[in-house]
Amino acid sequence: MGFVSAVHNDGGVVAAAAASGASAQEAADEIARKLLGLDLAALLVFVSSDYDAAEFAREIAARFGSAPVVGCTTAGEMTPEGWTDGAVVAIGFKRRDFAMVARPILDLAHFRVEDGRVIAAELRAEMARLAPAAEMEHAFAMLLIDGMCRREEAVISALHRALDDVPIVGGSAGDALRFERTFVIHGGKVYGDAAVLMLFKTRLPIRIFKCDHFEPTPVKMVVTEADSERRIVRELNAEPAAQEYARVSGLADSSLDPFSFASHPVLVGVGGEYYARSIQRVNPDGSLSFFCAIDEGLVFTAARRRDPFACVREVFHRTEAEIGEVEMYIGFECVLRRLDAEREQAAHEMSQLYRANRVVGFNTYGEQYQAMHVNQTFTGVAIGRRREVA
């Protein structure tokens, strides 16, 4: 059993395929059947945590010997057919148009800014040997990182600084909202407490993007007690955090679940703009765990949702205005956005919108955009079409 969806743009520059075979081996077979015939510079895989990630990593690497395979586990997949769960998405980058080099970053618990500089420098040097700039003039970097490592801010800010002008986007790996273990995949192996940094060069125009659909209300909360290391808020307004969050958001605190967090994120205002800080879960002691860095004394602003379609459409319009027709959007979408759409019964429509615009990717536990680790956004990189010279 299992299906392989249609491959996008067979004559194109990137090819995506999804598989949902019963075992990791079958899923790898399906991906191989679709993409192995193409001359690939790299293969990106987003794997449902229903699969044994280690087995899948081994199986897929064994089949795609010549092309490096990089990936991570997910909290839902964005396939060529739209949103799914329990599947594998694979994106192949053709050698004619892309060059890619990747490095795993291990032991994130002890990650230092200097490590980021070294890795970025190594990748740039390796890329310089691999692809002369004249042929592949556009560059971008991509980060996949353990979604439970709590080190995203440190890693992304160091890498962004080290990469200079190379735009970087990425996503935090998921495990289908179990919040136990998430993995990144590199070289046929899986790693926890780790990230993989990829550096791409391409002949094609690219743009990175980020959008969200929340706006601030006048309702504020102050973090009065927090464990910033563990991203736990114990008190808001000097009251137990979960209880106060529920009260301010107009929710019953007994029913707080990911759907509540999805539709009622809290925002922080920085530099004139607002950014979502997403709640991961309620802890037994009534404190709240977050997907991103928090601190004591932060002022949270309750959020109000706007039209979720409008912001996504705007991304498509703006990108196409800038680089012309888009071959594919590789997207990192917060799992809470998807939950929010499901709760609002907009999931089918959103899924169709993504499908129509050739968005593939996965649902994350956090998104990286330039130096930032953000939540509740749709972030990624758009890959343009080759411009045929008339």
Place this chain on the structure above:
Amino acid sequence: MLRVEDDRRELEREIAKLKKINAALMSRVERSFDKEFNAYSLFETAIALDNQVRRRTHEVQQALRSIERANDELLRAKQQAEAASSLKSAVLTSISHDLLQPLNAARLALSALAEIDLEREPKGLVAQADRGLATLEELIRTLLDLSKLDAGVATPDLRDFAIDGVLQSLAGEQARAAAKRGLKLRVARSRAVVRSDPLLLRRIVQNLLANALRYTRRGGVLVGGRARGGRWIVEVWDTGPGIAEERREAIFQEFQRGEAGSAGGEGFGLGLAIVRRLALALDHPIGLSSRVGKGSIFTVSLPIGEASAATAAPAAERAAPIFCAGLGGAKVLLIDNDPAVLAAMEALLTRWGCDVAVAQSGAEALDRIRALGGAPDAVVADLHLDHGERGADAVAAIRRFVQRLVPAIIVTADHSEAASEAAARGGLEVLRKPVRPAELRSLLSYLLG
């Protein structure tokens, strides 16, 4: 009464909460001015950065892109240059090897010739030919060293030593050449300790000195030195024709020579190119100041060494033979795949009174031993025989056959350390091509003694 109490308690609680909120906010505000970063402040910094980036102008981005393109082009040019250089090194190594082989044969033949009682005139010619070959050998060795440095297989052997020893021995060597041309040669004494590779530094100064003597017609050459800017500067002064400004870059190029028709036809115009390459490898900047018609000063800038760590600079040549007796009647088996080398060696050893047998392979050597019915006193074998056979293996086979640890010498044109180490492991002596007869003779008499 009770309600008032409740209200009061409620208000007190509210005040306590507000106090805590206030305290959290104040502490946060204060901390926001601290230097210490936590994860959240990284996030804030990231946003500030992002806004800043957005404000960057299109022009700046374009400038960066063009710099990147330029850098990539430079990188590519550098890679091409490196590729070319490594190819050149490989070619040079193999050419040097092929040159050393016949040179070896020629010098051995000349030595044999010199042993024969000749008239004065032919004797002079033989000596002249040998000097020519010696110059050639020196040049090939320098090229080999350069190619090894270029290829990265050799690194300079840096150590601290007194410069005076190197300079005085050079002066000694060149004294005759200077006197013959009626030039004064003076080397100022110095107590400086420098840090360099003594043999390579020696080559640099030797080339500068030879160059100065070659192009100077009257007057002389002075080698001196002085401390400047924390370094030791070796200076080679001459009263030659001087070098015009526009020629100063060119003379450091290969095959560029001084003014046409100048006296002293030796050399290939490689001297200064070698100086420059060696100096680059050692990171010893070379300087030149010159006045046309007055003379030139070439300088080499050296790091100052630790006087306490200074070692004696090794002599350029191996020590003169010490053991010179006891070769008469010795049975020596020669193994070399090159018939010319075999013939020359045979002639030489025969002149020394040895009883010589020759073979071109290990198998042939065993045949010889069987036919002669006795073990040789010593074996001299070339390292590389035909069909991938190695001299060391041939020696091992002979030793097994005669059941005796026959003294053996391996001769090789392979100047790599690995070759000598491999031979040393087999308990074999190693001589490098071209073989100096005196060296061979002393080694043989030592082994037979």
